[in-house]
Amino acid sequence: MSFRFWRRVQLFPGVSLNLSKSGASLSLGPRGAKYTIGSRGTRATVGLPGTGLFYSVQNPGQTHRTASHAPVPPAPLPVAVKDRLSLGFFQRLVTPADEQAFVAGLRALHSGDETEALAQLESASEQADAAWTAGLLRLKRHELEAAHVLLNSALQRQATLGQLYAKYEVNATTSFSVTPEVTAHIGPRERGTRLALAELHQLRDEHALAAEHLRLILVETSEDVVVKAALAELLLDVEPIPRANADQVVQLSAGLENETPVHAALLLYKARALRALGLDEVAVSTLTQAYRRKKDRPEALLRQIRYERALAYADVGRRGDSRRELSAIYAEDPGFEDVAERLGVR
Known part of the structure; x- marks a missing residue:
């Protein structure tokens, strides 16, 4: 968890200068979808409407070389917050x-x-x-x-x-991780406070109390996908997964499209719930949907989706597809999960 304080000075509509302890950066784009250029590289920031939450993807779709040719931000200014x-x-x-x-x-x-x-x-x-x-x-x-x-x-x-x-x-x-795949950035509002309390109760293994805070947020903003992902992760954080929990996760993610990395994470959880319900073919389709869009998706999330799909392939008897998926993951990250053991290379 890290704090960030800054002042934002609007230069003209859609462009603002952000002054913080780490220097200055320039944000381009409409409210809720910013592209920021600063001393630490570039990042896309996408807000989730009505939630006060956003997530960031560092250097989206760029290599280090192309990032170095981005417009140069203004020189650091005196720290305005102080x-x-x-x-x-x-x-x-x-x-x-x-x-x-x-x-x-x-x-x-x-x-x-x-x-x-x-x-x-x-x-x-x-x-x-x-x-x-x-x-x-x-x-x-x-x-x-x-x-x-x-x-x-x-x-x-x-x-x-x-x-x-x-x-x-x-x-x-x-900012803190509300799930292993999703980092939320919150401000001093009710939703952010309840998310923090949910995190606290989860650390105490008080899952029912954590879930209560998340459900109270959803009462106010039923389409808050970050909170849905947090609640889904919480409901699936038990072995074996109860059918009632799996059913709730499927309901939370009904009609979901793969719009953002947060949506992709929720699709991953939906697939886990479907597998727990014995609906393995649908789980494969859901994971394929989650993996279809790769731009701006964190590598760790994409790898987790592929791993889950490998398990689902095995469940439906597609052993060759499962092994190909595991082999590709092993080539990228030999220490990921239990891929080496499943491939028999350790």
Whole structure:
């Protein structure tokens, strides 16, 4: 889990300059679909409408050589976030103490002093944004009890989540893996808080509580594919997979098209559920659909889809197809899963 703070300055419609601790980058494209050029290369960022969530694919469809010919971004500018969080003498006189502590906490976090940041933010935990930020820091440290208290506090004050960040014109995101294939980037909102709590409960092996948070998000945004993927992964994280769980995953992914890497991950989970229900031929078709689009898809995800298809091929008696799939995976990554053992090369 990593925090990122930045200010975004719109140059003209569809183009914005992002100022952060790591320097400057340029974002091109409409809201919800950005292409960013910065010191760490290029990346495509795609938002999921209405969710406050997005995922990123680094250097999509480019080799290192072609990426080096991308337009050069502006030279790094002074760090705007720290300037934004400077409280002058007279402003401090009229700013409540807990708000001052929130600002001090963000300044410390921006400077890399996580211990000081936690001390300041937790002293201001009556503020939803302070509790949210401190809770995620505790979750990052796997200090689960403290994280639970803070994130629940933020959730109880969800009506004010994001207000202090907005007041100081600072955007904040944190990212963590909601499934092995999907990394979500969340901000101080209800959905992001519930996703973090679901992660926390999963770490505690409290799967029912984790699933409850994910289902509550889906009540509000029924087509949130990131949350669907997280819930599907949770439902399948048990051996043997109960038929009721497998059936729920199939229902979650009904009518799904292979639009983005997140959709592809959910199709992978759908195929696992179909195999658990004994519907192996349909599982093969689903995995073929998931593998059909490769552009901008992470290699690890594509490899996992091929591995699952190899298992499904074996289940329906297509041994030659299964071995060809496993052999191709072995050639790319000899240590992947149990491919070597299945091929008999170890």
